[in-house]
Amino acid sequence: MKPDNEESLGLEVERHGRAAVVHVRGSVGLGEAAGLRKQLCDLCDAQCHPVVLDLEQMYFIASAGLGAMVEAHLKLRHHEGQLRLLKPQPSIRRLFETTRLTKLFPMYEDAGAALTA
Amino acid sequence: MVIRSEFTDLRRAQQALLDEVARHGYSESASFAIRLAVEEALNNAIKHGNAMDPDKRVTICYEVDERCTEVTVIDEGRGFDPKRIPDPTADENIEKPCGRGIMLMRAYMDDVQFLGGGNQVRLVKVNDRHGSRDASD
Numbered sequence: 001m002k003p004d005n006e007e008s009l010g011l012e013v014e015r016h017g018r019a020a021v022v023h024v025r026g027s028v029g030l031g032e033a034a035g036l037r038k039q040l041c042d043l044c045d046a047q048c049h050p051v052v053l054d055l056e057q058m059y060f061i062a063s064a065g066l067g068a069m070v071e072a073h074l075k076l077r078h079h080e081g082q083l084r085l086l087k088p089q090p091s092i093r094r095l096f097e098t099t100r101l102t103k104l105f106p107m108y109e110d111a112g113a114a115l116t117a
Numbered sequence: 118m119v120i121r122s123e124f125t126d127l128r129r130a131q132q133a134l135l136d137e138v139a140r141h142g143y144s145e146s147a148s149f150a151i152r153l154a155v156e157e158a159l160n161n162a163i164k165h166g167n168a169m170d171p172d173k174r175v176t177i178c179y180e181v182d183e184r185c186t187e188v189t190v191i192d193e194g195r196g197f198d199p200k201r202i203p204d205p206t207a208d209e210n211i212e213k214p215c216g217r218g219i220m221l222m223r224a225y226m227d228d229v230q231f232l233g234g235g236n237q238v239r240l241v242k243v244n245d246r247h248g249s250r251d252a253s254d
Contacts, residue, residue: 030124030160060149062156063221067214074212091149098224099217100206 008032010057011039019115020048021086025057028065036065040072040083049081052114056087066101073104082106086114118177122167127159130177134188137181143244150225151186151242157218158190158238166192166236183247185227188240196235 009032010025020043028036043051051072073083085107088096096102108114118133120126134155138148159175167173173193180187203210205217222229228241 029128029156031128060152062153062160063215063217064160066217070212070214074214091146095153095221098221100211103211 009035011035013039013043015048016115018048019050019052020046021052021054021111021115023054023057027060028058028068029060029062030064033062033064033068037068037071040068041075044072044075044081047079047081049076049079050084050115050117051076051081052084052086052108052111054086054111055089055092058092059089061092061095066095066099070101070104084108084114084117086111118179119174120177122163122169122171122173122175124163127156127163127175131155131159134177134179134181134186137179138186141181141183141186141244142246143186143242144246147186147242147245151188151240154222154226154229154240154242155188155190157222158188158240161218161238162190162192162194162236165197166194168194184244185247186242186244189237190240191233191237194236196233198235199231 008026009028012023014021014023022039040051069083076083083105085105087109088107093107096105108117118130120130131152135148135152138151162175163169167175176191178189199219202219203216205213205220210216222240226240227243230239231237232239
């Protein structure tokens with residue numbers, strides 16, 4: 001079920017030792033990309049690995065949000081970390097395939113697999 | 118509709134258009150495509166065209182009916198040559214944080230044209246629930 005307010009961005013972080021799961025809710029358009037960037041930047045600075053983005057309740061993302069994720073990918077790589085995607089909606093999965101960002105971000109349908117792969 | 122080069126105005130304009138799209142019964146995937154393409158066009162107009170200058174405006178013209186949605190976004194910048202924008206899906210560009218907007222517009226809309234030296238973009242999306250239609254009609 002979609003959230004009542006698909007426009008706002010909700011970010012909730014769950015730590016599993018060195019790993020982190022970020023539950024993303026709503027939309028990551030131009031107005032919200034900075035919030036996602038800051039959250040991912042904080043996790044990069046904390047040298048988390050892996051960082052799993054739970055996208056099950058994310059219904060929209062534009063290039064600004066994709067850019068924030070690519071920046072996080074580059075930062076995480078410095079300490080051999082990785083950004084992974086969990087349960088993207090079909091429309092979001094198609095967007096990652098269209099941009100070929102599936103090459104940078106592996107996708108998972110199971111949280112355990114995303115954390116331990 | 119004329120808006121300032123600010124993201125808050127962008128959201129207001131975008132929502133007005135999407136309300137029209139919803140009113141005309143477009144599919145979820147078509148609405149997603151229009152939202153994405155318009156967001157990218159407005160982003161380019163504000164950031165690159167008008168260089169975030171608060172004195173410059175962005176003009177948005179749109180027409181929505183049961184058959185298709187046509188949106189034109191015009192900025193006050195000097196324009197650009199879209200052919201010179203690198204392919205963001207190429208291996209050498211895949212790790213660049215920026216540069217995906219035009220590719221996304223083209224991938225999600227049925228017709229994308231840059232006019233007026235590049236400071237205008239015309240976007241067309243056919244309503245797939247209404248049946249096929251030549252976007253150049």
